Amino acid sequence: MASIDLRSVSKLYPNGSYGVRDVDLRIENGEFVIFLGPSGCGKSTTLRMIAGLESISAGDLLIGERNMNRVAPRDRNVAVVFQSYALYPHMSVRANMGFGLKMRGASVQDIASKTEAAASLLGLSHLLDRKPAALSGGQRQRVALGRAIVREPDVFLLDEPLSNLDAQLRAEMRLELVKLHRRLGRTTIHVTHDQVEAMTMGDRICIMRDGQLIQAGRPLDVYADPVNLFVARFLASPAMNLLPMRLKDESGVLVIEGSDGFRFTMPQRHAAAYAARAGTTVILGLRPEDIYEAPQGARTQPFDLAVTAVEALGAEIIVLGTVGGGMEKPMEVTARLSRHAHVQVGETVRLHADLLPAHLFDPQSEQAIARPSIRGAA
Amino acid sequence: MNAETEKPPLGRRLALHVGLIAACLAIVLPLLWVLRVSFIPPQQSYSTDLLPGFSTENYQALLSGRFGRSYLNSIVVSLGSVLLALPFAAMTGYAFARFSTGGRFARFLMLATQMLPPVALVLPSFTLLKGLALTNSLTGLIIVYAAVNLPFLTWILMGFFKAIPVDLEWAALTDGATAWGAFWRIVLPVSLPGLAAAGVLGFILSWNEFLFALVLSGPSTQTIPVALAALQTSNGVQIGSVAAGVVLAVLPLVIASRFIQRFIVEGLTYGSVK
Ligand SMILES: Nc1ncnc2c1ncn2[C@@H]1O[C@H](COP(=O)(O)OP(=O)(O)OP(=O)(O)O)[C@@H](O)[C@H]1O
Ligand SMILES: [Mg+2]
Numbered sequence: 001m002a003s004i005d006l007r008s009v010s011k012l013y014p015n016g017s018y019g020v021r022d023v024d025l026r027i028e029n030g031e032f033v034i035f036l037g038p039s040g041c042g043k044s045t046t047l048r049m050i051a052g053l054e055s056i057s058a059g060d061l062l063i064g065e066r067n068m069n070r071v072a073p074r075d076r077n078v079a080v081v082f083q084s085y086a087l088y089p090h091m092s093v094r095a096n097m098g099f100g101l102k103m104r105g106a107s108v109q110d111i112a113s114k115t116e117a118a119a120s121l122l123g124l125s126h127l128l129d130r131k132p133a134a135l136s137g138g139q140r141q142r143v144a145l146g147r148a149i150v151r152e153p154d155v156f157l158l159d160e161p162l163s164n165l166d167a168q169l170r171a172e173m174r175l176e177l178v179k180l181h182r183r184l185g186r187t188t189i190h191v192t193h194d195q196v197e198a199m200t201m202g203d204r205i206c207i208m209r210d211g212q213l214i215q216a217g218r219p220l221d222v223y224a225d226p227v228n229l230f231v232a233r234f235l236a237s238p239a240m241n242l243l244p245m246r247l248k249d250e251s252g253v254l255v256i257e258g259s260d261g262f263r264f265t266m267p268q269r270h271a272a273a274y275a276a277r278a279g280t281t282v283i284l285g286l287r288p289e290d291i292y293e294a295p296q297g298a299r300t301q302p303f304d305l306a307v308t309a310v311e312a313l314g315a316e317i318i319v320l321g322t323v324g325g326g327m328e329k330p331m332e333v334t335a336r337l338s339r340h341a342h343v344q345v346g347e348t349v350r351l352h353a354d355l356l357p358a359h360l361f362d363p364q365s366e367q368a369i370a371r372p373s374i375r376g377a378a
Numbered sequence: 379m380n381a382e383t384e385k386p387p388l389g390r391r392l393a394l395h396v397g398l399i400a401a402c403l404a405i406v407l408p409l410l411w412v413l414r415v416s417f418i419p420p421q422q423s424y425s426t427d428l429l430p431g432f433s434t435e436n437y438q439a440l441l442s443g444r445f446g447r448s449y450l451n452s453i454v455v456s457l458g459s460v461l462l463a464l465p466f467a468a469m470t471g472y473a474f475a476r477f478s479t480g481g482r483f484a485r486f487l488m489l490a491t492q493m494l495p496p497v498a499l500v501l502p503s504f505t506l507l508k509g510l511a512l513t514n515s516l517t518g519l520i521i522v523y524a525a526v527n528l529p530f531l532t533w534i535l536m537g538f539f540k541a542i543p544v545d546l547e548w549a550a551l552t553d554g555a556t557a558w559g560a561f562w563r564i565v566l567p568v569s570l571p572g573l574a575a576a577g578v579l580g581f582i583l584s585w586n587e588f589l590f591a592l593v594l595s596g597p598s599t600q601t602i603p604v605a606l607a608a609l610q611t612s613n614g615v616q617i618g619s620v621a622a623g624v625v626l627a628v629l630p631l632v633i634a635s636r637f638i639q640r641f642i643v644e645g646l647t648y649g650s651v652k
Binding site (some may be wrong): 051052053073076078080086088089090103197 | 442543545546548549550551552553555556559564567568570
């Protein structure tokens with residue numbers, strides 16, 4: 001019973017700068033939400049306000065439909081994993097994890113059994129009697145996670161809880177967290193810088209910048225239809241190709257053109273939405289995985305890429321190159337090809353782009369030019 | 379080139395060491411001289427021989443008089459005032475460190491009390507204690523020392539509390555602790571080295587204090603500095619006894635300074651944060 005409702009919430013710091021500005025967001029009970037955004041965009045500040053550790057300068061915060069603006073942290077039943085872990089240095093791992101239960105008056109047996117259960121889930125059983133100083137960074141992070149888990153709170157606020165783990169442990173813990181969420185069904189906010197965590201863990205991602213919420217939605221929806229250049233650039237790696245090009249109406253057919261040889265016909269499906277922009281410069285947003293080494297039927301259109309770098313990642317190949325050799329400043333294009341593609345630095349290859357999932361952005365406002373989504377419609 | 383920077387020329391090294399040794403001797407020699415005087419018979423106190431004789435006569439004479447009592451008084455007053463002042467200093471220091479309690483003005487006021495010469499406070503203190511019938515009593519001295527040392531201890535502890543990451547308290551608050559609980563269960567234990575350091579400093583300040591003790595104490599409540607001064611009688615300075623008294627007075631400070639080093643070196647947060 002713990003939905004979270006942020007209604008025009010702002011945080012104005014005493015030094016006059018905004019940590020968070022006018023954030024409107026409703027998180028349903030049991031939802032798993034990802035906060036994603038560059039450093040300093042206000043993710044931690046938002047979590048701190050939800051936890052009651054930072055006052056709310058303007059707006060309202062509701063947890064479980066109850067206004068929480070002036071409720072003390074301990075009465076919110078929220079658990080936080082801090083970016084800095086914030087383990088109690090003078091207590092053993094066991095005491096660290098049991099502290100919340102102890103504060104809430106749980107019995108000694110209860111504390112012991114829950115602490116041990118959480119410790120075994122997180123692979124910390126053999127470390128229970130150590131002090132935090134005697135742990136590695138990854139172990140400390142797991143203790144911090146354990147301290148939140150044992151309390152079974154209404155809301156989990158996880159501030160980059162996996163940032164300090166090695167790749168394998170991170171993948172394991174990612175699954176553990178998702179499983180845990182499925183089992184306990186608690187409302188969870190998870191802050192991350194990791195693309196995989198962002199795309200796979202949550203029901204929704206919220207992308208923030210400069211204290212503002214830019215876009216919130218299901219991960220694949222945000223991925224498919226970014227609202228502006230910032231989101232287009234920020235989500236996914238390698239990032240979307242963003243290419244300034246001219247949109248033209250050539251006797252009823254919409255064409256987008258960079259330079260000789262680098263031009264495409266816009267898909268018929270989007271023609272209506274984009275027709276009004278004919279004759280202007282727009283930015284074409286083309287994801288690297290929408291470029292193929294072989295034609296995909298009528299959907300794709302060919303272009304030539306002068307390859308400047310090749311990164312073979314095993315499962316796939318990332319190819320960097322330039323298009324439009326005739327221009328004084330050739331444009332960089334990144335393509336994501338299957339591992340079977342044969343590409344070498346220095347050669348020019350013919351690749352095939354699928355323009356149907358692509359977006360056009362307004363170069364001035366940086367907003368996506370509205371068009372019907374192709375998701376769901378097949 | 380590396381070798382050159384590692385080892386300056388012999389002449390410079392010699393000069394450096396001679397200088398350092400001279401500086402050390404300037405500090406240590408008087409202390410060694412006091413130690414020597416305290417252990418030679420009082421008749422030969424002014425002898426120029428290196429060690430004209432050995433006796434514990436000075437110590438016996440000193441301890442058979444009122445000095446033993448003064449020693450005890452000093453311990454009671456110094457410990458008592460520290461134990462009284464520390465809780466207040468801790469709470470005030472925490473309020474200053476974490477909250478904007480009192481603003482700049484309160485902070486300035488606290489420092490301002492340290493700028494007054496102690497003489498200015500002696501008479502008002504005397505009048506106050508007289509009204510409370512606490513002159514001539516250890517209790518009175520304890521209260522005055524606690525009050526006089528409070529701003530200094532508060533300032534020191536404020537520094538320690540500021541250095542504790544606020545995340546620790548936030549974690550405690552979300553874990554269900556009250557603000558007081560976070561202070562008591564997390565902040566205080568974590569700043570134990572700081573509390574100990576402040577305690578030792580407060581102890582030393584009270585231990586060495588002379589002016590207030592002179593005015594506020596009577597014959598039975600004398601502290602060591604007053605007792606030592608009293609050895610300068612009208613028939614001359616009893617140099618042997620004074621030396622023995624100084625040695626005894628310095629002893630606890632030597633021990634205390636060992637502790638203070640250990641606590642400060644132990645560090646503040648034991649690696650709680652990344
Ligand atoms: N106590 C403070 N006083 C003034 N400004 C602050 C304070 N705390 C944070 N800020 C500012 O608020 C903004 C948001 O900070 P916040 O810590 O929420 O960022 P974040 O999104 O968590 O970043 P990161 O990914 O680096 O953790 C930043 O610009 C920061 O400088
Ligand atoms: Mg942060």
